[in-house]
Amino acid sequence: MSLLIRDLNFSDEADYRAASNEFVGSGFDWSAPLEPQLAWTEYVATVHAWSRGESLPPGWVPVTTRIAEWDGVVAGRLSVRHELNDFLAHVGGHIGYGVRPAFRRRGIATALLRDGLEIARRAGVAKVLVTCRDDNIGSATVIERCGGVCRDTVEHPDGGQPMRRYDIVLSPA
Numbered sequence: 001m002s003l004l005i006r007d008l009n010f011s012d013e014a015d016y017r018a019a020s021n022e023f024v025g026s027g028f029d030w031s032a033p034l035e036p037q038l039a040w041t042e043y044v045a046t047v048h049a050w051s052r053g054e055s056l057p058p059g060w061v062p063v064t065t066r067i068a069e070w071d072g073v074v075a076g077r078l079s080v081r082h083e084l085n086d087f088l089a090h091v092g093g094h095i096g097y098g099v100r101p102a103f104r105r106r107g108i109a110t111a112l113l114r115d116g117l118e119i120a121r122r123a124g125v126a127k128v129l130v131t132c133r134d135d136n137i138g139s140a141t142v143i144e145r146c147g148g149v150c151r152d153t154v155e156h157p158d159g160g161q162p163m164r165r166y167d168i169v170l171s172p173a
C-alpha cells in the first residue's frame with residue numbers, strides 16, 4: 001500500500017470526477033471549483049495557475065490543490081489558501097480536505113493536512129487557520145493531531161452547525 005501526495009495531473013480526470021460525485025450532498029464540495037464546461041486539460045492548467053496566483057476569479061486568493069493517491073487511485077483532495085479574505089478568516093480557513101469514503105481511516109487526511117501546512121509555510125503563513133463543523137469528530141481529530149489549538153467556535157454565516165476554529169502556529173520558512 002502506498003500513499004503519495006502530489007499535484008493534480010492530466011491523468012486524474014476519471015477518478016477526480018468519480019470522487020466529486022461521491023461528495024454530492026455531503027456538505028463538502030470536492031470539486032470546488034470544478035467547472036464542467038472546461039475541458040479537463042484546461043481545468044488542470046487553471047488549477048495550477050491559481051496556485052501561482054494567476055487567473056483567479058474575482059475575490060479569490062491564491063490556492064494550491066493537492067491530491068492524495070492511494071495505490072494509484074485518487075483518494076483525497078486538499079486545498080491550501082495562501083491568504084485569507086473575510087469569509088476565509090471567519091469560517092473557511094486556510095486549508096480544506098476531503099477523503100473518499102472507501103479510503104477513510106487510513107491516515108490520508110492527516111497526511112494531507114501535514115502536506116498543506118508545509119505549503120502554507122512556504123507561502124509565508126505564520127499561523128494557519130483550519131476550521132471544521134463542531135460535530136465533525138474525524139476532522140477535529142485530524143487537526144488536533146497536526147497541532148491545532150482550538151481558538152473558538154463561531155456560527156456559520158449560512159446557518160447550520162457552528163464551526164470550530166483551530167490555529168496551527170508554523171515555524172518560518
Ligand SMILES: CC(C)(COP(=O)(O)OP(=O)(O)OC[C@H]1O[C@@H](n2cnc3c(N)ncnc32)[C@H](O)[C@@H]1OP(=O)(O)O)[C@@H](O)C(=O)NCCC(=O)NCCS
Nearest residue numbers: 028097098099104105106107108109110132138139141142
Ligand atoms: C474527516 C475526514 C477528512 C477524515 O479523513 P480520514 O482520511 O479518514 O482521516 P484519518 O484517517 O487521517 O483520521 C485520523 C484520525 O481521526 C479520527 N477519525 C477520523 N474519522 C473519524 C470518524 N469518522 N469518527 C471518529 N474519529 C475519526 C480517528 O481517530 C483517526 O485515527 P484512527 O483511524 O487511527 O483512529 C473524512 O472523513 C472526510 O473526508 N469527511 C468528509 C469531508 C470533511 O469532513 N472534510 C473536512 C472538512 S473540515
